[in-house]
Amino acid sequence: MTMSAGDLARVRFAFSPLWEVAASVRVLKEPGSNPLHRSWLAEVDQRLRRSTTDLSLLFDLVPTPTKYLPGFLAPTPSTQRPTLAAELEDLRAVPPDSVRAMIENAGRPASDPVRRLHADPGRELHRLARAIEHYWKLAVEPWWPSMLDLLEQDARYRGALLVEGGTTRLFNELSPMVRWRDDGLQVTHRYLSGTQVLDGRGLVLVPSTFLWPTVFSKFDPLWPAALRYPSRGVAALWTxxxxxxxxxxxxxxxxxxxxxxxxxxxxxxxxxxxxxxxxxxxxxxxxxxxxxxxxxxxxxxxxxxxxxxxxxxxxxxxxxxx
Known part of the structure; x- marks a missing residue:
C-alpha cells in the first residue's frame, strides 16, 4: 500500500457499527475458529434461534473463509463515530451498478437471495438494511456501549503511540500483519496480493472487536481506503x-x-x-x-x-x- 505525504496527513480513526455486524456474522459462521468469542457466541446463538426474521441475505454475503467481502456491506465510515442508522443510509445509497459489480467480483456461486439482490439492488438493499437492524438488536446492540468504549480506548492508545514514536510505531503495533516500510504499508493477506496506491484521500483506521487475529483492507473507489484491525482487550469484553x-x-x-x-x-x-x-x-x-x-x-x-x-x-x- 503506497502512501503519499498527503495520505499520511489524512490518516484518522473511526468506529463502524455496520462493520461489526459483518465481522460478527463471520465469527458466527466459523465458531470453531473463533474461541476468543465463545461466551458471546453461546448467548447470540440462542437469541438467533428464537428469531423468525430471515437473515439469509446478510449471512450469504459474508463468505467463509473470508476472501472478499462486498464493499457495500460495510462502507468506510465518513465520520469518527457514525450511528448504525447513518451507515445503513450509506448502504442504501450505493449505486445499483456498483452493487452488481461487487457481487460479481466475489467470484463465487451466488445464493438465491444474492441473485435477487443482483437483479434488483434498489429493492433488496432496503430489505438487507431491515435484516441488519434486526440482527443488530439481537447480536450487537446489547454489548455496543461496552464495545464502543473499548474501541475508543484502543484509538486513544494508538494516538499515544503516534505521539511517542511517530508513524512507524503507530502502524507497526496495529498487528503482526502490518508493517511500515519506506514507501508505505505492507499488509499481509491470506488471499490477496499486489500493490495499492492511495489517491490522496488518506487512510481510515478502524479497530474491531470481531477481527482477531487478522486484518482487512478496503480499497473500493467509492470510499476512502480503510484498514480494519483487531482492538486490544477483546477477551475481557466477553468474559x-x-x-x-x-x-x-x-x-x-x-x-x-x-x-x-x-x-x-x-x-x-x-x-x-x-x-x-x-x-x-x-x-x-x-x-x-x-x-x-x-x-x-x-x-x-x-x-x-x-x-x-x-x-x-x-x-x-x-x-x-x-
Missing part, C-alpha cells in the same frame, strides 16, 4: 472479571449499589450493567437512580445510549475501601 464489592462500602450503601459502583470502572449502560451483575434491568436502573441522586454516579448520553460513570466522590469512596 469480564467477576468483581466483588468492598464489604465496608456494601455495609453503608448496600451490596447491589456497591457492586454497581465497582463495575463502573468505565462508562456502561443499564443493559450492560444488568448483564454483568445479573440484576434485572429495572432493579439496576432503580439503584443507579439512587446513586445518581447521592452524587456517586454521573450520566451522559452518547447517541441513543445513556451511560453511567463514577463521580470523583465515588472514586474516593472506593479508594478508601481498598
Amino acid at each position: 469480564p472479571e467477576r468483581r466483588t464489592a468492598p464489604d465496608a462500602l456494601a455495609a453503608v450503601i448496600g451490596k447491589s449499589r456497591a457492586l454497581l459502583l465497582t463495575e463502573l470502572s468505565s462508562p456502561r449502560s443499564t443493559t450492560e450493567l444488568s448483564r454483568r451483575t445479573r440484576m434485572s434491568a429495572g432493579n439496576a436502573s432503580q439503584h443507579l437512580t439512587a446513586l445518581r441522586d447521592a452524587g456517586l454516579v454521573s450520566v451522559r448520553r452518547v447517541g441513543r445510549y445513556v451511560l453511567y460513570g463514577r463521580t470523583a466522590l465515588a472514586e474516593a469512596l472506593l479508594a478508601q475501601c481498598d
